[in-house]
Amino acid sequence: MAGARKYHHGEVRETAVSAALALIEADGPDALTMRALAKAVGVDHRALYRHYPDRDAVLAEVAAEGFRQLLSDQSERCAGSDAPLQTAFEAYVHFALDRPHLHGLMLSRSRQAMDAHAAxxxxxxxxxxxxxxxSRQALGVALGERExxxxxxxxxxxxAAYGLVTLAASASLxxxxxxxxxxxxxxxxxGVLEGQLMRIKAQPVAR
Known part of the structure; x- marks a missing residue:
């Protein structure tokens, strides 16, 4: 590729994830092709195949980054919260509605994809x-209790969160x-959390 940028070892993979994330957030997963990604990164598309065997591997890497960013957002919001589970799902809702293409990609990855891609x-x-x-904190139990x-x-x-966000994305709300x-x-x-907490706490604890 004429004018292709020169990268140090390891930079292509990191830059490719950022570029793929930007492409997907702007136009959805269908916008991501290996050639489009190579153009965004500034390398010949064949160079990408030295880091990713195929497009699905790139999508898996972007989905992994999405989950890491989601957890970071949740953890930041939950620091010092009196109701961390509810706060975590508020963060989830904000993340999913604000970044619908990334959220859709994250939740569409199969169990096989998770097994095949360690990250x-x-x-x-x-x-x-x-x-x-x-969840254990919400129930007031320790690890191993009422799992x-x-x-x-x-x-x-x-x-509940996924279903409502999906309806919102499809304009069904x-x-x-x-x-x-x-x-x-x-x-x-x-409301779902409150109802489930009431139901669970009303049940007798198994001895």
């Missing part, structure tokens, strides 16, 4: 592990301003 699997596991920590309840609490809220939409979805997810 993606590790990023997803880190997010789920931290949600479990906040099924903690998991169900977190996944009920995740399902009534038109609202971005601020009203974030508040509406956050309130609905908070």
């Amino acid at each position: 993606l699997g590790a990023a997803v596991k880190a997010e789920l592990d931290q949600l479990m920590i906040w 099924t309840d903690a998991r169900d609490l977190a996944f009920a809220a995740l399902a 009534m038109p609202r301003s971005p601020e009203d939409l974030r508040a509406f979805v956050s309130d609905q997810v908070a």
Whole structure:
């Protein structure tokens, strides 16, 4: 490629992730091709194949970066929060609504993709592990206590958040301003959390 930028060893991979993230956030995953990415990075497209075997590998890397950024946002917001699980899902809703293309990519990766790409699997596991920590805190239990309840609490809220965000992205919710939409979805997810907490705490603890 004429005028291709010269990179030090390892720079192409890092720069490619940033460029791919920008392409996807602007125009969605379909905008990402190896040639488009090579042009954005400033290298011959064949150079990318020395770092990524195919487009799916790039998508997995971007999805992993999305999960890392989501967890960073949640952790920052939850520092000092009296209700970290609810705060974490408020952060999730803001992230998902503000960055719909990236969120859609993150949640569309299959179990096979997570198993095949170590970075993606590790990023997803880190997010789920931290949600479990906040879920246990919401229930007032320690690691190893009521693990099924903690998991169900977190996944009920995740399902509600994902479902509502998906409806918003497909314009299936009534038109609202971005601020009203974030508040509406956050309130609905908070209601699911409150209802699940009441249900779980009303159940007898297994001996």
